[in-house]
Amino acid sequence: MSQAELQSIARAEPIRRQIRWHILVFLLPALVIYSAVMVLPLIETLRLSLFNVVDGQPAFVGLANFKVLFGDARWASDFWNALKNNFIFFVIHMLVQNPIGVALAALLSIPKLRFVGFYRTAIFLPTLLSFVIVGFIWKLILSPIWGVAPWMMDLVGMKSLFAPWLGRPGSALIAVSLISVWQYVGIPMMLIYAALLSIPDEVIEAAECDGVTGWSQFFKIKLPLILPAIGIISILTFVGNFNAFDLVYTVQGALAGPDGSTDILGTLLYRTFFGFQLQLGDRSMGATIATVMFLIILAGVSLYLFVIQRRMRRYQF
Template identity: 75%
Template sequence: MAQRKAFRWHIAVFLAPAVLVYTAIMIVPLFGTLNLSLFNTGEEGRVFVGLRNFATLFGDPRWSASFWNALGNNAWFFLVHMLVQNPVGVALAALLSSPRLRGAAFYRTAIFIPTILSFVIVGFVWKLILSPIWGIAPGMLDAVGLKGLFAPWLGREGTALTTLALISVWQFVGIPMMLIYAALLSIPDEVIEAAEMDGVTGWSQFWKIKLPLILPSIGIISILTFVGNFNAFDLIYVTQGALAGPNFSTDILGTFLYRTFFGFQLQIGDPHMGATIATAMFGIILLGVSFYLFAIQRRLRRYQF
C-alpha cells in the first residue's frame, strides 16, 4: 500500500506572512472597491444601485466624454511605450550584450539610473528643461542650429501627452533593457556556437537566433508595460496637475479617478463613481492580461528552453 505524502507544513508557514500582507493591502481593498461601485448615496443614505453607476459612467454624456477621453489618452500613452521604449530597450540590450563593447557595465548603470528616480524629480526637472522661458532645451537646439524646431510641447494640446510619454520612456527604458539583457545572457553557449559554425554572426545572428529565443521575455515586458501604463498617474499629476492640462489633453484614467474620488477645486468627490472608474480600470487590465495569457503566451512557449 502506497504511503501518503506528509503535508509540508513549513511551506504554509513561510507563505503565510506574504499571503496575509497581500490579502490585506490588495485583495481586501479590491473587493471593497467592487462593493463600493455597486452603491450610491441618496436621501436615505447608502443605497444599493447595482450596475447603475456603470450605466452612468458609460452612458451619461457628462461622464462618458471624460472617461473615453481618458481611456484614449491611456491607450496612446501605452502605444508610445510599446513602439519606442520596448524596441529601444531590446536594441540597447543587444548592444550591451556584445563582448566587444568596452564599458558595458557603466552604460547599463547610466541607462538604468533614471528608473530609481522619484516621479517628482523627473517631472520637475523636465518641466525646467522644456520651459520656453528658462529651460535649456531652446539653447541646446540653438547650439546645433535647430532652434526653429523648439515649441512649448508641454503647453500644447497636440503634443503634451506624447511629450510626457517620451519622458516616461526616458525614465523607464532601463527596465526592458535589463530584462532583455538577462534573457540574452541565458541563451546557452551551445546555440551561439552552433550559429557561428554555420556562419551566422553579428546582427544576423541576433535577428535569426537570439530574437526568437527571447520572445517570451519580450511578451512579459509587453504585458508589464500594459499594466504599468494603465495604472499611470504620478508623472501626469506632477507635471500637469490634477486637471491634466492643457484642456484635459493629458488626462488619463488615473487622474480622472483621482478627481472623481477625492474631488478637486469645485468638483466634489464622489467615492462611488470613483470606485466605478477604478473597477472599469481593473476590468480593462484584466481583459488585457487574460488576452496575453490565453492568446499569446501559449504561442510563445515553443521558444522556451
C-alpha cells in the first residue's frame, strides 16, 4: 500500500454509529415503575432503620436500632425465634419440595408416559391458586372438628395417627411448611422439566448405546446437565422463603401461633411495623427487621452468584 493511500485512510473520518434513542424510550416506563415500586421503598426502608423518634421528632441514631433488635431481651427473643423458624421453613422446602419437584419432572420426561399434559397441569394448578384460598382450605381439611382429614385417615385405618397438627407447637411449623410445599412444588417441577427437555436426543442416544438407561441414566447423564437449573431453583426458594408471609398469616394469623411456633421474619415484620391488637406499630424497628431480611437475602444471593455459580460446569449444545 502506497504512502498516499495510508495518509488518505488516516485522514478518513471514523464511522459514527447512530444513537438508538428509541431503546431508552421503551425502557423508561419499566424503569420508572420499578424505581417507584422497588428501588425507592428499599432506599427509604434502609434510611428509616437508622432513625428513631426522640421527643416526638425523628432523630438519627445510627446502628442503635440493630443493637436493640439483637441485644434487648424483649426484641431479641422474638427476632431469633423468627429467624430460627425461617431457616427451618427454608430447609423443609429444600429437602422436600425441590427433590419432589425433580422426581416429578424426571417421571414426566419419560417418553412413553401417557397423559403427561394432564399430570403437568394438575400438579402446577395449586401454584395458580390464591394463598388465601389455599390457607383456608387446608385449615378446614386439617381441622379436628369438621375437617375431612380424620375421616379420610379412618378409611385406611390410620385415624389413630391424626392429631391437631396446626394447633401443636411442635408440629405447626412443619404442617404449614408442607402446605406451602404442596402449593409451590409445581414451580421446580416445571423448571426442571424444561431443562430435561432441552437435553439433545443425541446425548440420550449415546448413553443408551453405552448401556446407560433408566434411573442410572438420569443420575449419571441428565442430573449433571440440569445442575444450573437446580441452582436457580435453590436460590429462588431461598429468596421466596425469607420473603414469606402470606401463607403463614392466612393459616396461623399475625401472631403465628401457637406460642409463636410458626412466627417467621415476615410475620414479625408485619406486627412490628403496623402493630397488632394492643401492640402499637414501630416504623423504625419494623424497618430494621426489613433491613436485616434484605441483608440475609443479599448475602445468600451473593454467595450463590459469586461462589457457587462460578464453580458450576455449564454445557453448551
